[in-house]
Amino acid sequence: MLDIELIRQDTEYVQDALAVRGTEFNIEKIINLDKQRRDLLKETEGLKAKRNTTSKNIGRMENDEDRSSLVADMRKVGEKISQLDQQVRGTESKLNALMLELPNIPDADTPQGTNDSDNVTIKVFGKENDFNFTPKPHWELGSDLGIIDFERGVKLSGSRFYVLNNAGARLQRALISFMLDLHTRQGYSECYLPFMVKEVNFTTAGQLPKFSDNIYHDVEDDAWFVTTAEVPLTNLHRDEILENDTLPLYYTAYTPCFRREKVTAGKEVRGIKRGHQFDKVEMYALTHPEESYKVLEKMLADAEETCIKLGLRYRVRRLCSGDLGFGSRITYDIEVWAPGCNEWLEVSSVSNCGDFQSRRANTRFRPKKGAKSKYLHTLNGSGLGVPRTLIAVLENNQRQDGTITIPEVLRPWMSGEDSIG
RNA sequence: GGAGGGAUGGCCGAGUGGACUAAGGCGGUUGUCUUGAAAACAACUGUGGGGGAAACCUCACCGGGGGUUCGAAUCCCUCUCCCUCCGCCA
Numbered sequence: 001m002l003d004i005e006l007i008r009q010d011t012e013y014v015q016d017a018l019a020v021r022g023t024e025f026n027i028e029k030i031i032n033l034d035k036q037r038r039d040l041l042k043e044t045e046g047l048k049a050k051r052n053t054t055s056k057n058i059g060r061m062e063n064d065e066d067r068s069s070l071v072a073d074m075r076k077v078g079e080k081i082s083q084l085d086q087q088v089r090g091t092e093s094k095l096n097a098l099m100l101e102l103p104n105i106p107d108a109d110t111p112q113g114t115n116d117s118d119n120v121t122i123k124v125f126g127k128e129n130d131f132n133f134t135p136k137p138h139w140e141l142g143s144d145l146g147i148i149d150f151e152r153g154v155k156l157s158g159s160r161f162y163v164l165n166n167a168g169a170r171l172q173r174a175l176i177s178f179m180l181d182l183h184t185r186q187g188y189s190e191c192y193l194p195f196m197v198k199e200v201n202f203t204t205a206g207q208l209p210k211f212s213d214n215i216y217h218d219v220e221d222d223a224w225f226v227t228t229a230e231v232p233l234t235n236l237h238r239d240e241i242l243e244n245d246t247l248p249l250y251y252t253a254y255t256p257c258f259r260r261e262k263v264t265a266g267k268e269v270r271g272i273k274r275g276h277q278f279d280k281v282e283m284y285a286l287t288h289p290e291e292s293y294k295v296l297e298k299m300l301a302d303a304e305e306t307c308i309k310l311g312l313r314y315r316v317r318r319l320c321s322g323d324l325g326f327g328s329r330i331t332y333d334i335e336v337w338a339p340g341c342n343e344w345l346e347v348s349s350v351s352n353c354g355d356f357q358s359r360r361a362n363t364r365f366r367p368k369k370g371a372k373s374k375y376l377h378t379l380n381g382s383g384l385g386v387p388r389t390l391i392a393v394l395e396n397n398q399r400q401d402g403t404i405t406i407p408e409v410l411r412p413w414m415s416g417e418d419s420i421g
Numbered sequence: 422g423g424a425g426g427g428a429u430g431g432c433c434g435a436g437u438g439g440a441c442u443a444a445g446g447c448g449g450u451u452g453u454c455u456u457g458a459a460a461a462c463a464a465c466u467g468u469g470g471g472g473g474a475a476a477c478c479u480c481a482c483c484g485g486g487g488g489u490u491c492g493a494a495u496c497c498c499u500c501u502c503c504c505u506c507c508g509c510c511a
Contacts, residue, residue: 041471045480052480055492059439067491074491231502373468
C-alpha cells in the first residue's frame, strides 16, 4: 500500500513512478475519493461533536419541555449522521479497493524495461562444468535412478505432480535441512508456520487482490494454501508495534508452496521445474527504514552462499521495472546453471518491499520511547527454491554412468554416503 | 460436533444506560529527596483519523461487525477467539 499522503501531495511523481511498470493506474480517481472522504468526515464529525455535548446536557436537564425538544432535535441530527456515516463507509471502501490495486513504486536503482529480457545480469559466479559427455536432464537421471516417479505423481494428483523416492526424497530433505541450518548460522531464526492461512494474509502480503487466480483455497473454512512462506511471515507481526531495539528481525522457514499456475505443458514445465506443489526455504527480514538496503545486500549474499556451498554456478540479475513483483521496489534474482536442461533456473528472488507490506499489515516500530510509531521495512528472499536446486545438484554432479556425486555439505543428512546409484 | 463460561488500557482488575473525562493496583517515564541507588512522594503515561503554521480543537476505538437510544464498556443480534466439561479423532 502506498502512502495516501504522498499520492495527495506529489501526485505527478507517483503517476510517473508507477508508469515504468508498464501499466496505467487511475490516480485521479483516488485523489477524488480521498478528497470526498475528508469532506464527509469534516461534516459528520462536526455533527457528532454537537450531539455528544447536547446529549450530555440532556442527561442533566430537569425541565421536561426543553428536554424533549432537544431530544427531537438530536434525533434528526442522528439521522443525518447515520446517512453521512454510510457515505463515508462507501467512499472508504471504494478508496481502499483502489489503493490495494496500486503496486509498489520501483526504486531508482531498478532498471527500466518491459519484460525479463531487460533484466540486467550483474554477476556470474563459478566455472562451467567440464563434462566429457553430454549431460542428461534431471528427468532422465531421476527416472533411471528410480528417485523421481512422474507417472505415479500424475496418478495421484494429476499433471505437474511427482513422487520422490529413496535417495531423491532424502536429498530433498537434506537440502531443506542444510538450508535451514545455514540460514540459522547467518542470523535468521527458524520457524515452522501454518501452511494454510486466512485470506487477509494474502491481501497484506500483496498477493491479493491481483493474483487470486493462482491461489488454492477452501472457501468454507477461509483456508488459503500458502504460495510462499513470505505470506505468513509478512503477517507474523501484523497489527503490532515493535520496540526499536528488537529490529532487525530475521526469520527463516521451510514451507511447501502451492500455486495454481496456468502455464501450458511443454519445455517450461518439463521435469520438476514448475509443479503445483514445491518446497522452499524462505528468508525474511523486518528492518528500520534506513537499514533495508543494507539488509537487502546481506540477504542476497546469504542466498548466494547457499549456492556457493552447494558448488553451483550461478548468476545474479537485477529485475527491470516491467518484471518486478507487485510489492517490490527492487529485486535480485539468482539463477543456477542446469547443464542437463541447458538453462539458467531461477532459484531465488531477493526483494526489498520498503514499507509497502508493513502499511498493509499495519506493522510498525517505535523509534524512541514515547515517539510516534513508524512503518518498518520488509524484505524477503528465497534461500532457495528446493526442486530447482535439486535439479541443479543432480545435473551438475552426474557422472557418465548416470550416478550422482552427493555434494559434501549434504552428506551429513545422507548417512555420510557420497553417491546416488 | 454438543453444553456452559469468558474477552475492558503494556499487565492485573472494577464497572448493568447520563461525572466513563474507564476506578484502583502493577509496570513505565520524568521530577523532588539522595554522594549514588533503593524507598517514599508528585506529575505524566494507549492507538488511529480529520482540521490547524503551531498551541490546540475534534472524531472513533472497552474482542470484530451490525442494531436499539437524544446518549452504550453497559441493552439486543451476529461472528471470531479463549477456557471448562462431554463426544469424536492421528
